[in-house]
Amino acid sequence: MKKLDKLILSSFIGPFIITFLVVVFILLTQHMLxxxxxxxxxxxxxxxxxxxxxxxxxxxxxxxxxxxxxxxSLIAYGNLGEHFELTAVKSAGISLTRTLLPIFFFVAxxxxxxxxxxxxxxxxxxxxxxxxxYDIKQKKPALDLREGAFYNGIPDMSIKVNxxxxxxxxxxxxxxxxxRKHDGNRDVTIADSGxxxxxxxxxxxxxxLFKGYNYTEGASxxxxxxxxxxxxxxxxxxxxxxxxxxxxxxxxxxxxETTDPKLFQGNRLMRNISELQSDMDSVDREIxxxxxxxxxxxxxxxxxxxxTDTIALPQELREYKANRKPGFSQAGLTxxxxxxxxxxIPIATDTSRKPQKVTKAxxxxxxxxxxxxxxxxxxxxxxxxxxxxxxxxxxxIEPAEVLAERAQAARKVVLTPAQLSTKIDSIFAMEAKPExxxxxxxxxxxxxxxxxxxxxxxxxxxxxxxxxQIQWHKIIASSLACIAMFLIGAPLGAIIKKGGxxxxxxxxxxxxxxxxxxxxxxEKWAKQGVVPVPVGVxxxxxxxxxxxxxxxxxxRLDARFFEADYYLIQIxxxxxxxxxxxxxxxxx
Numbered sequence: 001m002k003k004l005d006k007l008i009l010s011s012f013i014g015p016f017i018i019t020f021l022v023v024v025f026i027l028l029t030q031h032m033l034x035x036x037x038x039x040x041x042x043x044x045x046x047x048x049x050x051x052x053x054x055x056x057x058x059x060x061x062x063x064x065x066x067x068x069x070x071x072x073s074l075i076a077y078g079n080l081g082e083h084f085e086l087t088a089v090k091s092a093g094i095s096l097t098r099t100l101l102p103i104f105f106f107v108a109x110x111x112x113x114x115x116x117x118x119x120x121x122x123x124x125x126x127x128x129x130x131x132x133x134y135d136i137k138q139k140k141p142a143l144d145l146r147e148g149a150f151y152n153g154i155p156d157m158s159i160k161v162n163x164x165x166x167x168x169x170x171x172x173x174x175x176x177x178x179x180r181k182h183d184g185n186r187d188v189t190i191a192d193s194g195x196x197x198x199x200x201x202x203x204x205x206x207x208x209l210f211k212g213y214n215y216t217e218g219a220s221x222x223x224x225x226x227x228x229x230x231x232x233x234x235x236x237x238x239x240x241x242x243x244x245x246x247x248x249x250x251x252x253x254x255x256x257e258t259t260d261p262k263l264f265q266g267n268r269l270m271r272n273i274s275e276l277q278s279d280m281d282s283v284d285r286e287i288x289x290x291x292x293x294x295x296x297x298x299x300x301x302x303x304x305x306x307x308t309d310t311i312a313l314p315q316e317l318r319e320y321k322a323n324r325k326p327g328f329s330q331a332g333l334t335x336x337x338x339x340x341x342x343x344x345i346p347i348a349t350d351t352s353r354k355p356q357k358v359t360k361a362x363x364x365x366x367x368x369x370x371x372x373x374x375x376x377x378x379x380x381x382x383x384x385x386x387x388x389x390x391x392x393x394x395x396x397i398e399p400a401e402v403l404a405e406r407a408q409a410a411r412k413v414v415l416t417p418a419q420l421s422t423k424i425d426s427i428f429a430m431e432a433k434p435e436x437x438x439x440x441x442x443x444x445x446x447x448x449x450x451x452x453x454x455x456x457x458x459x460x461x462x463x464x465x466x467x468x469q470i471q472w473h474k475i476i477a478s479s480l481a482c483i484a485m486f487l488i489g490a491p492l493g494a495i496i497k498k499g500g501x502x503x504x505x506x507x508x509x510x511x512x513x514x515x516x517x518x519x520x521x522x523e524k525w526a527k528q529g530v531v532p533v534p535v536g537v538x539x540x541x542x543x544x545x546x547x548x549x550x551x552x553x554x555x556r557l558d559a560r561f562f563e564a565d566y567y568l569i570q571i572x573x574x575x576x577x578x579x580x581x582x583x584x585x586x587x588x
Contacts, residue, residue: 004089005102011079012103016072023064023071028057038137048132055129058121062478065114067512069107070485074504076103077493086494096556100490107486115479119272127270145171145196154205154249156180161196169197174209176247186217189247205249214240268471276472283465287458288320294454466533470526473537481515484541487548491555515540 032039032053039049080086080099089099145151150160157180162173174194178187191212199206216238271279295313313321488511496503518540526536578584 004094004099007085008076008080008099008102009106012072012076012106015075016068019071019075020064020068023067024057024060027060027064028053031056031060035133038133044136048136052129052132052136055125055132058117058125059129062114062118062122062475065110066478066481066485066515067508069110069482070489070511071504071508073103073486073489074493074496074508077490078496078498078504079493081494081497086497096491096494097552100552103490104483104486107482111479111482114482115476118475118479123270123272123275126267130267130269156182157249169195171196174207174212176207183218188215189213189245190215191245199248203250207247207249209245209247210243212242212245214242214245216240268467271468271471273472273475276468276475279468280465280472283461283468285320285324287461287465288317289324290454290457290461292317292321294451297450462529463527466527466529469533470523470537473534474523477537477541481541481544484544484548485511485515488544488551491548491551494555495551511544515544518543 039052077086080089086096086099090096145159145161145164147164148160148162150158152158156178158177160175161171164171170193172193174189174191176189176191177185178189179185181187189209189212191209193211194207194209196205196207198204218236268276268279292313295317489508492507493504496507498504519537522531522536522539524536525531526533530536531539575584
């Protein structure tokens with residue numbers, strides 16, 4: 001590595017590390033402000049807050065990396081230009097493009113690292129962060145008894161303390177309403193003073209009360225306070241005095257309960273490229289399945305045209321129908337293709353025989369042979385009828401009336417085309433009744449509702465697919481944004497020739513806002529289907545890439561974008577051209 005490469009890299013790496021940490025801190029602060037109300041007052045430990053901040057810091061990396069590259073490249077080349085180091089390099093015959101190579105290779109490696117982070121670490125960090133944030137939101141606020149106010153945080157209890165001493169344990173003038181019986185304010189405890197502290201790793205709250213009374217109204221309706229059976233139906237009231245008593249409250253509802261992160265991993269932010277591709281394939285199969293069901297169900301919607309319908313399935317539906325996994329079949333296969341042993345079903349070979357001949361004569365038990373002849377014959381007939389019913393259930397033999405109707409329908413005379421035409425004309429010649437119109441309208445409404453439901457289902461699947469596709473492209477696009485930002489920052493720094501955090505910071509913020517707006521608009525249009533998903537996601541990178549190439553060309557020509565003389569000269573040239581064309585009066 002040459003000394004020039006070491007000089008340029010050392011001037012870039014230091015500002016990059018600092019600016020990356022600053023940008024992550026700013027973005028993290030801005031992101032955490034949205035959840036400030038859900039975190040404060042929950043009594044969370046520093047380990048929980050530290051984990052939450054770390055996960056969200058990793059989650060901010062895809063946004064912070066391009067901005068850090070832009071700002072650090074502006075600062076690096078601005079410092080080189082401000083101290084005339086770029087001028088010395090150019091005077092030695094080294095072009096500006098050559099000075100960009102060491103940082104360009106560093107940014108290329110940084111892009112690969114950014115892709116690895118975006119594809120592997122960011123989804124896991126997002127999963128852990130949002131699952132932990134959900135647990136924090138579900139957690140109750142920390143126990144906080146305030147002087148002179150009732151505290152209802154403990155389930156079915158209402159506590160009021162008129163004074164709390166600085167030690168945080170001693171309290172005075174305590175009033176407790178016990179609502180665990182859900183019958184109103186019928187159990188009240190009053191104490192002159194007490195001590196309040198948690199025990200067993202803050203799982204329970206213990207109150208030691210001194211010099212007080214307990215008032216209870218409405219004891220059992222069957223027994224009085226002495227345990228004897230009551231003769232009247234009136235209410236009871238009791239008062240007990242104590243010098244010291246102890247009350248323990250369960251604080252398990254105040255603990256932070258951990259939810260299984262797998263419940264949240266279906267979100268697109270928690271998926272990497274391979275998982276997103278699998279999700280898109282699943283959605284494609286759902287779309288094909290919905291379309292195939294609609295094609296198969298259309299005969300029920302349009303019964304009049306079902307016999308002459310010649311619409312064939314599209315190619316993709318034919319391929320899907322041929323390759324999809326079969327459902328339950330006669331071969332005993334489950335939808336997953338697992339073989340299932342069939343259940344044996346009794347089959348009758350000849351139903352024309354009498355029921356008595358189904359059984360064998362020697363199958364009768366000995367005790368039945370010893371019975372009298374009438375009883376034995378009656379029992380045989382009963383057993384034969386039972387076996388016949390089992391055979392009929394097995395073969396689903398229908399009643400004789402149904403079989404007769406089917407036989408009559410089979411013997412139905414087939415009409416010739418002329419007879420069929422005459423019959424159709426007679427149907428059209430019939431007087432139209434209101435019931436016919438109502439049935440036709442109901443059939444049309446049912447068909448319309450079915451078609452609209454299928455279209456809405458397919459549209460919903462298509463929206464889900466676009467969402468997964470946006471995230472798939474976004475993982476790659478946000479990584480390659482580092483190169484586009486470098487192509488903007490380095491030439492601009494060479495043109496501005498100002499280091500530090502002044503002008504470079506303002507310029508980087510301007511281009512970051514442009515990048516952010518283009519990204520948001522592109523993703524919104526892609527999700528709505530206004531533009532294709534690749535166009536919407538990659539538009540910001542492509543536009544900034546060409547802007548960077550333009551700035552690189554101007555930097556090689558030593559353009560002076562940020563000098564007032566440059567614009568004054570351009571204005572004079574424009575006036576001279578307009579005067580030559582006669583559009584404005586000439587100058588004297």
